Amino acid sequence: MFSWVRRYQKLFIGFLLLIVALQLFAWDLKEGGFWNVPSRLLVTVSSFPIKAVNSGVQKVKYAGKWVHLMGELIKENEALTKEVLALKAEKRELEGVNRENARLRSLLNFQERRPLSTVLARVIGEEPTNIFKTILIDKGKKDHLDKGMAVVTAGGIVGQIIRVAPTNSQVLLITDNNSSIDVLIERSRAKGILTGWRGEICQIKFLGRTEDVTLGDSVITSGLGGVFPKGLEVGKVKEVDKKGWGVFQNAYVYPSVDFGKLEEVLVVLE
Amino acid sequence: MRTFFLYALFGWAAIIAQTAAIGPLIPSPYKPDIPFVLLLFISLVHPTRTGLPLAILIGYFVGVFSGSLDTLWVLVYIACFGLTKPFASLLSYESVTFRAIFPFVFTLIKTCLLYLGGIIFSIEMGFASWLFTGAIVEGLFNSTVAFILFPGLDLLQGRPSSLEA
Numbered sequence: 001m002f003s004w005v006r007r008y009q010k011l012f013i014g015f016l017l018l019i020v021a022l023q024l025f026a027w028d029l030k031e032g033g034f035w036n037v038p039s040r041l042l043v044t045v046s047s048f049p050i051k052a053v054n055s056g057v058q059k060v061k062y063a064g065k066w067v068h069l070m071g072e073l074i075k076e077n078e079a080l081t082k083e084v085l086a087l088k089a090e091k092r093e094l095e096g097v098n099r100e101n102a103r104l105r106s107l108l109n110f111q112e113r114r115p116l117s118t119v120l121a122r123v124i125g126e127e128p129t130n131i132f133k134t135i136l137i138d139k140g141k142k143d144h145l146d147k148g149m150a151v152v153t154a155g156g157i158v159g160q161i162i163r164v165a166p167t168n169s170q171v172l173l174i175t176d177n178n179s180s181i182d183v184l185i186e187r188s189r190a191k192g193i194l195t196g197w198r199g200e201i202c203q204i205k206f207l208g209r210t211e212d213v214t215l216g217d218s219v220i221t222s223g224l225g226g227v228f229p230k231g232l233e234v235g236k237v238k239e240v241d242k243k244g245w246g247v248f249q250n251a252y253v254y255p256s257v258d259f260g261k262l263e264e265v266l267v268v269l270e
Numbered sequence: 271m272r273t274f275f276l277y278a279l280f281g282w283a284a285i286i287a288q289t290a291a292i293g294p295l296i297p298s299p300y301k302p303d304i305p306f307v308l309l310l311f312i313s314l315v316h317p318t319r320t321g322l323p324l325a326i327l328i329g330y331f332v333g334v335f336s337g338s339l340d341t342l343w344v345l346v347y348i349a350c351f352g353l354t355k356p357f358a359s360l361l362s363y364e365s366v367t368f369r370a371i372f373p374f375v376f377t378l379i380k381t382c383l384l385y386l387g388g389i390i391f392s393i394e395m396g397f398a399s400w401l402f403t404g405a406i407v408e409g410l411f412n413s414t415v416a417f418i419l420f421p422g423l424d425l426l427q428g429r430p431s432s433l434e435a
Contacts, residue, residue, distance in 0.1 A: 039340060046289075049290070050289055054290040060295075125290050126289065126293030127293055127336060128336055131384060132338055133337065178337070
């Protein structure tokens with residue numbers, strides 16, 4: 001009997017390893033949204049060298065940019081001085097508008113918009129492959145982060161959390177093909193579903209063919225789906241694909257967030 | 271056993287470099303896949319008893335840090351290991367042509383397997399044409415990395431550049 005086992009030793013080992021792989025797969029499906037126990041351990045242990053290497057990488061990135069930036073800084077300084085003066089004037093005008101707005105709100109008994117409860121997280125890693133688009137952040141379950149939470153920056157939406165570990169989380173970017181977000185064209189209120197398309201460009205699907213969409217239109221979150229709060233900036237329409245037939249038209253969107261320069265993000269806890 | 275742990279450590283270091291340095295510094299699809307090039311080296315120079323567990327382990331490392339099911343990468347790496355193995359005895363591992371073409375071809379095969387896995391596991395991968403254009407670029411970069419990594423790993427192990435298995 002043992003000679004038979006010895007003869008097919010390689011086959012047995014191969015079969016055993018396949019079982020291990022399938023077991024991991026079953027684990028994957030069962031713990032969807034969470035890294036399983038060994039994965040959590042691996043992510044937690046790896047996060048220390050990842051943070052160290054990433055902080056070095058950021059310094060290298062800055063050093064390279066610094067030389068290039070010096071020339072631009074002088075021009076930018078002049079432009080900014082002019083802009084500050086214009087903004088000061090605009091600020092005064094807006095303060096008046098805000099006061100008027102507050103009065104109207106109280107008159108109409110509207111609730112003040114509740115500020116979002118957020119957690120600041122640092123981006124410590126990016127997707128290792130060329131196919132998917134994710135980032136790794138340094139906050140996790142211990143900071144009350146969970147699967148499906150929205151991730152944003154001051155510039156607009158970034159994505160949503162797909163997996164959490166005690167001290168880290170993985171965020172699926174809006175530019176990934178697996179991301180789907182309900183959005184609105186701000187001007188015409190036309191609704192569609194934003195998904196990743198190619199590179200850093202997103203696509204709005206299921207936009208009615210008769211809806212009014214033009215180049216440069218702002219795209220915002222609709223608030224449907226329960227992940228992203230309503231009204232967050234998504235990007236600008238760069239191309240509209242409207243055929244002479246069919247029910248829908250497609251729009252292509254440049255996200256307002258530069259994903260290549262993400263360093264800190266805000267995770268929306270509610 | 272020593273070889274297994276050494277290469278497991280290399281695999282771990284490769285995925286850390288890929289996540290923390292290569293990912294942020296090099297945009298897609300120009301970033302080379304170092305763990306995959308490491309897998310190709312392992313499949314060429316190491317016997318199945320060491321190579322297959324390493325393929326599973328490195329595939330698992332990639333899966334954990336990638337935005338898809340951990341197991342998809344494990345299965346793809348097992349399949350790539352299985353497909354690569356016959357070439358180890360058929361072709362001259364040291365030839366320049368082989369080192370240039372082999373990682374390129376297997377990057378395309380890896381992408382085909384991933385696309386197939388995407389269909390099976392209902393994972394959206396994007397347009398096939400876009401994916402394979404990216405794979406061609408990645409393949410070129412993987413070949414370049416193989417030119418440095420293969421002799422480097424040979425040197426590190428004090429092995430004359432020849433096949434073990």
